[in-house]
Amino acid sequence: MLHTSRRRWLAGAATIAVGAVVLTACASQREEGGATDAAADVDGTFVFGASSDPANLDPAFAQDGETFRVSRQIFEGLIGTEPGTADPAPLLAESWVSSDDGMSHTFELKQDVTFHDGTPFDAEAVCYNFDRWYNWTGLAATESLSYYYGKLFRGYVETAESAVYKSCTPDGDHSVTIELNQPFAGFIPALSLPAFAMQSPTALQEYDADGIGGTEEAPSLSEYGEGHPTGTGPYKFEEWAPGESVTLSAYDDYWGETGQVDEIIFRTIDDPTARRQALESGSIDGYDLVGPADSAALEEDGFTMVSRPPFTILYLAFNQAIPELQDPKVRQALSHAIDKDALIAQVLPEGTEKATQFIPDVVNGWNPDVTTYEYDPEQAKALLAEAGYDEANPLTLDFNYPVNVSRPYMPDPEQIFTVLSSQLSEVGVVTNPVTDAWSPDYLDKITGSSDHGIHLLGWTGDYNDTDNFVGVFFGGPSAEWGFENAELFAALQEARGVPNLEDQTALYEDINEMVAQFIPGVPLAHPAPTLAFSPRVESYPASPVNDEVFTDIVLTE
Incomplete structure (x- = not known):
């Protein structure tokens, strides 16, 4: 071409x-x-x-x-x-x-x-x-x-x-x-x-x-x-x-x-x-x-707010190097414990869209029929019980998040942590907050070591290609996610090399369903910076x- x-x-x-x-x-x-x-x-x-x-x-x-x-x-x-x-x-x-x-x-x-x-x-x-x-x-x-x-x-x-x-x-x-x-x-x-x-x-x-x-x-x-x-x-x-x-x-x-x-x-x-x-x-x-709480006040005072189209993803990731997170019932339970609508309403900017998968809906391969885990605290409690956790033996996880930073997909990490940790607490999950400065400490820990638990991170798309989202996240073994999944890795390797857009779209729709069923984390929202x-x-x-x-x-x- x-x-x-x-x-x-x-x-x-x-x-x-x-x-x-x-x-x-x-x-x-x-x-x-x-x-x-x-x-x-x-x-x-x-x-x-x-x-x-x-x-x-x-x-x-x-x-x-x-x-x-x-x-x-x-x-x-x-x-x-x-x-x-x-x-x-x-x-x-x-x-x-x-x-x-x-x-x-x-x-x-x-x-x-x-x-x-x-x-x-x-x-x-x-x-x-x-x-x-x-x-x-x-x-x-x-x-x-x-x-x-x-x-x-x-x-x-x-x-x-x-x-x-x-x-x-x-x-x-x-x-x-x-x-x-x-x-x-x-x-x-x-x-x-x-x-x-x-x-x-x-x-x-x-x-x-x-x-x-x-x-x-x-x-x-x-x-x-x-x-x-x-x-x-x-x-x-x-x-x-x-x-x-x-x-x-x-x-x-x-x-x-x-x-x-x-x-x-x-x-x-x-x-x-x-x-x-x-x-x-x-x-x-x-x-x-700009923080969501500041936008209206600044606009009222004569400053003009410019919003980018949401080409982002905020997610709660599960590091499967942690033994407890290797159990799919635990990952499913954590997914059902999260109320994304409440999170968006409480702490994310106007224009934010709820995420069902790890790509925005404008990206090739977004799957309208993907498996979702709707907010259901009772289901979350039942799954945790099946996995062996109860009030006497609660699931306890480190929850990593950065401090003193705002990101396009994560305007106030501490507020996001507060909302999510409260939601997890309601289903009996105990979270230990672990904080680090964003650069280089947090990024190095999350992407360069296995020393982290569930954690907040996200992505602003760099260009309009599906591989730039799911390929970057799940295209191979990663210290951030801590899992091996040869079937998923191979599917992503195949899709990134297909030149025909129609054929590639079908492959990525299947891949997004594979990711949804594997539950590497919870895609939370597409914030509008x-x-x-x-x-x-x-x-x-x-x-x-x-x-x-x-x-x-x-x-x-």
């Missing part, structure tokens, strides 16, 4: 057309970094309230939204997304041709593009990045670090028999062919992920990007990942003050339109109340993950997959 080029500089107008919000102009009241006179030139410093520090400035070793929010300003991939959608679009690749069997993909590259250190972006640079990922060994090739590459490309140089990637070959300076060992229907849209952004080969080598230390549970960053991220994007890195802020500035030699924002400060404010207060005081221009902005922000390029580049922000002053 041939895809024609589309420049990112078109995104501003297109995004407004698909629903970016137009706000009322008034004087900026930010405490620092710009003009306050409405008649003055536009203040190009944009301060965004981030819910946490980035985990790593190298997006190839990251998996969290705050890291990727920063990464999308610095880096670009071969593939982007159509504005306002989750669908793939040209970016550094102006066009591409894929073979009928999906095993070969040839990309025509954008010319006259340079990395921030002056290194040319060309076919050699593309192959350097693909070969870098494939050749990771040791700690770099673990789930807690190269999460996305491991999940989607399935193998490295030392596990070549399972690897999706085969080779990358330059066809001159501005054309490159990538060969796969096995078909992967989501290959093109997957390349829109920040984890697969193009990075400067010069900087990667100079600053020892793969020099990761520590352990899988507690990895340490490389020199590159701490302070030398080098991409082709519209903004270049200036400074990271951990726990405080990340500062970026406009890249003067950027190939596309640069927009009004010429400096970005991502100010770390982990407390949701403090983020709201920062917006109200004028010390930030906007923030994401909400952002809030200062009145000086006329439009913001809201994206269901958070592909929001700040060159597309329109300011009134």
Whole structure:
């Protein structure tokens, strides 16, 4: 299939057309970094309230939204997304041709593009990045670090028999062919992920990007990942003050339109109340993950709330490395104990949809007839009794959740924990709360070790492909879920390689039923993340997959 080029500089107008919000102009009241006179030139410093520090400035070793929010300003991939959608679009690749069997993909590259250190972006640079990922060994090739590459490309140089990637070959300076060992229907849209952004080969080598230390549970960053991220994007890195802020500035030699924002400060404010207060005081221009209780009050005060379409999943996961959770009756009982409607009404944002499976209903393969476990506390008690638990011998589980963080699918983890633990208590389940800071402690514990019980986690879809949800969760053995299920793993492996959409849809509908009957956890809800902005922000390029580049922000002053 041939895809024609589309420049990112078109995104501003297109995004407004698909629903970016137009706000009322008034004087900026930010405490620092710009003009306050409405008649003055536009203040190009944009301060965004981030819910946490980035985990790593190298997006190839990251998996969290705050890291990727920063990464999308610095880096670009071969593939982007159509504005306002989750669908793939040209970016550094102006066009591409894929073979009928999906095993070969040839990309025509954008010319006259340079990395921030002056290194040319060309076919050699593309192959350097693909070969870098494939050749990771040791700690770099673990789930807690190269999460996305491991999940989607399935193998490295030392596990070549399972690897999706085969080779990358330059066809001159501005054309490159990538060969796969096995078909992967989501290959093109997957390349829109920040984890697969193009990075400067010069900087990667100079600053020892793969020099990761520590352990899988507690990895340490490389020199590159701490302070030398080098991409082709519209903004270049200036400074990271951990726990405080990340500062970026406009890249003067950027190939596309640069927009009004010429400096970005991502100010770390982990407390949701403090983020709201920062917006109200004028010390930030906007923030994401607005708490449900704050939305109405902010709107009433003249701030405009922007909701993304719900392309998320919040779930309660069961770690089957815990013996008690290996019993399907226990997993079924826990599912019947959860009142999703009450959870949504009490603590989740307006626009949130109840989940019946681990994908939103707009994703290919959503099954309208999937098995569900409706709220039924009496049934939950009966199943627990059959499994050998009663008042004298209650089921007791650790319940892990993160603190001091808001995520698009999980705006207030503590409130969610409080509601769910209360519901579980009503059927006789005792939960021991276990908390960790989000990054890196919680993520490393949940995805890199078996040391956790039932736990809260979720996902914001990265692109519109079913494998990006259920394939990432259940495509193979995982420290998070702690189970072996060869039938499910094989079914997902087959489905991700089927090029015909109709055939693939039927396979994924069957897979979602398999998952429902296996009960790895409880799909709770599809929250609709909400952002809030200062009145000086006329439009913001809201994206269901958070592909929001700040060159597309329109300011009134």
